[in-house]
Amino acid sequence: MTAEAITVLGLGNLGRALAETFVRGGHPVAVWNRSEGKAAGLAATVAASAAEAVAAGDLVVVALLDHQAAQQVLRDVDVRGKALVNLTSGTPDDARELAAWAEAQGAGYLHGAVYAVPQTIGTGASSIIYSGSEPVSARKSLALLGKVTYLGADAGRASGYDVAILAGMYGLLGGFLHAAALARANGIGVAELTPLLASWLTDLQPALTTFAAEIDASSYGNGESSLAMNQSGLATLIRAAQAQGVPFAGLDAVKALVDRQVDSGRGQESLARAVESFGPVSQGLAGGQDEDRH
Known part of the structure; x- marks a missing residue:
């Protein structure tokens, strides 16, 4: 079977660690960051735009600065049929707002929070909680990131x-x-x-x-x-x-x-x-x- 194609939006400390973990797991990975230099040395496809990066992946993992940045980037791209996993910090209402938007666009939405320092992503020392779309939460590729806990269908619960x-x-x-x-x-x-x-x-x-x-x-x-x-x-x-x-x-x-x-x-x-x-x-x-x- 062909490994799931994954997109990572945002290459700060967390985003880069996520991308590196997916690459080590054998997935084709496309990445995008406002500052292209953040992708240096990363064995992934560097997209010229967020839209190009999203088009390349079935699973789209978002790790941006804040809710406003995530909202701005996602609403400018076509997410139909995508499985979105947002690991950007925000409030419960922020998560519910994006979940409702994603559903209206025909995308699955899962909101998560990471409890790990970047160097432990992908190890037993990394814990991630999720809530939102149960089918998205069942994606096997997410288990590469660490210990996973699913908290239910309410996208705001993890926040x-x-x-x-x-x-x-x-x-x-x-x-x-x-x-x-x-x-x-x-x-x-x-x-x-x-x-x-x-x-x-x-x-x-x-x-x-x-x-x-x-x-x-x-x-x-x-x-x-x-x-x-x-x-x-x-x-x-x-x-x-x-x-x-x-x-x-x-x-x-x-x-x-x-x-x-x-x-x-x-x-x-x-x-x-x-x-x-x-x-x-x-x-x-x-x-x-x-x-x-x-």
């Missing part, structure tokens, strides 16, 4: 996962950078601190699992790690950080979430209840349950 995961990641990175600043303020090497910090964060995983169950059930009666206790701890930590000249607005923001719940009389309930401080959106997702339920 919903992605924005939540990335928010958690940046929150963690912000916390790490603040920890590093506090360590330096106390004459502690950050490399010396990091193993202890990583060990403690790993030990927190069971607590996160418990919090997740409480949030999904909107049931916060387990006060083992109560809001009031954490409110006190946060106040002490904020005071210590200020005294050492390294305050962090992220801590203030977390305390504000906790304060809102304590002020409403929920201080003895689980810290997980602080999620309700994000307002009507999170409360709506919990099924519209109100304060009287808890």
Whole structure:
């Protein structure tokens, strides 16, 4: 059987790694990038335009800067009969918008998010989540890219996962950078601190699992790690950080979430209840349950 022809639009770090992986997998690959130099040394056909590149492939993988760039490039080409896989970052609504457009054009659409550094694409260290067209998700060539998880027909679902995961990641990175600043303020090497910090964060995983169950059930009666206790701890930590000249607005923001719940009389309930401080959106997702339920 002839290997599926694949097109990759965008040759940034991710796009080039994708193209190289498909080439190693024995697929004929056509590529396009606004800056032609990005294709140097790549064993693929370099198309003169995005339209030419799309015409050459049955599976079209998009890895551009942002949603606006992907939208602009795709809407200027003929995608009829193509299987589109968009790995460009965006919001859930961005994904749904392009999925609806692709369907109207007679194309299949799958939206994905990649969790890997470029050099691990195509290995077991690469994970990719997808949602959208199930037939497109079943393309065997996509399995070349790493561990694949299909999340269902809603094209926006993968982006919903992605924005939540990335928010958690940046929150963690912000916390790490603040920890590093506090360590330096106390004459502690950050490399010396990091193993202890990583060990403690790993030990927190069971607590996160418990919090997740409480949030999904909107049931916060387990006060083992109560809001009031954490409110006190946060106040002490904020005071210590200020005294050492390294305050962090992220801590203030977390305390504000906790304060809102304590002020409403929920201080003895689980810290997980602080999620309700994000307002009507999170409360709506919990099924519209109100304060009287808890």
